[in-house]
Amino acid sequence: MEEAPSSPRSAALYYWGGNDDTFNGIMDDSLPKNDTFYWGGSGHSLGTCPHRGPDVVRSSLSQNDGGMGTTGQWNSSLPIQDDDDDTHWMFVRPHSQTISLGGCFVESEMEASESNVEEEVMDESPDAARRGPVDASTCTHDSFVSIDEPPAIRNDFHSIPIVDLSLPLDGSNGYASQIAEACRTSGFFYIINHGVDQSLMRAVMEKSRDFFALSGEEKAACGRKEEDKEGNVTSSNGYRGYFGIGMEDLENKDGTRDLVKEEGGDVEAYNGVQRIKGDQKEGFDFGLECIPDESIRGTIVGFRETLIEYQKALLKLSDVLMIALAVSLSSNANGSRNQDGERSNGAVPADYFISRSRNPMCTLRLLHYPPAPKSLFTQSSKLLKSPSGCGAHTDYGLFTILQQDDIGGLQVRNKSNEWIDARPLPGSFVINVGDMLSWWTEGEYASTVHRVISPTLFDGANEDDEFEDKRGDGVEVGRHRYSIPFFFNPDHDAVVRPIKDADTVTVGRGNWKTAIEILKDRYAGTFQSK
Numbered sequence: 001m002e003e004a005p006s007s008p009r010s011a012a013l014y015y016w017g018g019n020d021d022t023f024n025g026i027m028d029d030s031l032p033k034n035d036t037f038y039w040g041g042s043g044h045s046l047g048t049c050p051h052r053g054p055d056v057v058r059s060s061l062s063q064n065d066g067g068m069g070t071t072g073q074w075n076s077s078l079p080i081q082d083d084d085d086d087t088h089w090m091f092v093r094p095h096s097q098t099i100s101l102g103g104c105f106v107e108s109e110m111e112a113s114e115s116n117v118e119e120e121v122m123d124e125s126p127d128a129a130r131r132g133p134v135d136a137s138t139c140t141h142d143s144f145v146s147i148d149e150p151p152a153i154r155n156d157f158h159s160i161p162i163v164d165l166s167l168p169l170d171g172s173n174g175y176a177s178q179i180a181e182a183c184r185t186s187g188f189f190y191i192i193n194h195g196v197d198q199s200l201m202r203a204v205m206e207k208s209r210d211f212f213a214l215s216g217e218e219k220a221a222c223g224r225k226e227e228d229k230e231g232n233v234t235s236s237n238g239y240r241g242y243f244g245i246g247m248e249d250l251e252n253k254d255g256t257r258d259l260v261k262e263e264g265g266d267v268e269a270y271n272g273v274q275r276i277k278g279d280q281k282e283g284f285d286f287g288l289e290c291i292p293d294e295s296i297r298g299t300i301v302g303f304r305e306t307l308i309e310y311q312k313a314l315l316k317l318s319d320v321l322m323i324a325l326a327v328s329l330s331s332n333a334n335g336s337r338n339q340d341g342e343r344s345n346g347a348v349p350a351d352y353f354i355s356r357s358r359n360p361m362c363t364l365r366l367l368h369y370p371p372a373p374k375s376l377f378t379q380s381s382k383l384l385k386s387p388s389g390c391g392a393h394t395d396y397g398l399f400t401i402l403q404q405d406d407i408g409g410l411q412v413r414n415k416s417n418e419w420i421d422a423r424p425l426p427g428s429f430v431i432n433v434g435d436m437l438s439w440w441t442e443g444e445y446a447s448t449v450h451r452v453i454s455p456t457l458f459d460g461a462n463e464d465d466e467f468e469d470k471r472g473d474g475v476e477v478g479r480h481r482y483s484i485p486f487f488f489n490p491d492h493d494a495v496v497r498p499i500k501d502a503d504t505v506t507v508g509r510g511n512w513k514t515a516i517e518i519l520k521d522r523y524a525g526t527f528q529s530k
């Protein structure tokens, strides 16, 4: 049996096999028994993945919700069964884990208030259990902006800042304050000196190219859904697996907003380009628990191992970012509230986001954007850039860590509705604020609309030129763009609502959503029924 990778957060990592639901992992005997653990979550929270968690694990936990991600009491040793199907991975973290933050240990908030939960009738959110009692006398919350509407960006910007993570975290020149500034303006920033090995970044890009070069049939075999000849869905991996060109449509599907009309455009034709329905990209989604199986492993040497290694590295980086974001929230120079309602001195514990991301619902996504098809050329055979690679949207979660190749095409919309290029910066990652972080900070941190322009064919080419279809899949050879976003989403049951409310205000059930509710809504809105 292959050795399980160690967790980046000193928690135990177990893995379990999919097909026969038998536990297939290692057990770390150093873990305290009878402690509470988080388990499940990730892809299994996102819907219909058939791998619901092994029964043996479930029966060892005093409570569960069928693999949808839960906490449970660890009652006995887990039986370990020898099964070499290890396509599913599961992180299990001690409930009362302490987190090392630059020398000071922060006790997790989670344990504090278990005995108070029942008294807390007004606030039924899981967050109430995490945070302890809230004081109803401080309830001043009478308005609620829908989380379906990511707040508009407050400031204008014309470039994307670069944040150097080799600086100190704290202080006026530290990277936390630079991140605060970036999040309050563009909601996007590059990070350099981030600690992720450059050769690992290149390796995962290469594996991605290898994957998308497989035949359509081979890729479809890794699809999200299996269908019989009549087109009935026979099994589904939730939002995990391969999806083909046009299947996701991020344009104009962003919650209740019409992101194209907001800029005075028209969905069908804007910037002079007729829009093809559906994003002109193909992709492959994984989670921490769902890694491609033997079939791809056999075809692309080192595919699975590289992806696991990369996810581990990005999880580590996510911890750094979560701490920086929590610290950044109190990084204003004057430490007071200004008249625009900008929240400052709103210190949260440095583990605020980490303590809500013990079993994060992350998605690592490989993306391939083929060159813009000829149908997007003008009559005069002028090469127009197509806005169709990835439609205008905001990201859903806490933040996104994006690796892009050197082709370019990612654009971020500023307050004046201009599209600002997020040009490739070798060796960097692009980080952007997601809707949940924006909502948590009441819009102080901007979840900014962005899109990807499909790459054009060779520079200087025109419509009458011959383009060879070397791969036989209808796609002309030209400039292909590859990118790899890692969507970092918190625990499935993390309560997403303004931080100040969570601290001081009792609110009813209508006024917050759990992370999983938000994700399910948004995924359902962006995938075509196919």
Ligand SMILES: O=C(O)CCC(=O)C(=O)O
Binding pocket: 367, 390, 395, 402, 404, 410, 450, 451, 452, 483, 484, 485
């Ligand atoms: O491919 C890119 O550069 C960005 C993709 C993106 O914004 C997304 O998938 O949410």
Ligand SMILES: [Fe+2]
Binding pocket: 393, 394, 395, 450
């Ligand atoms: Fe995005």
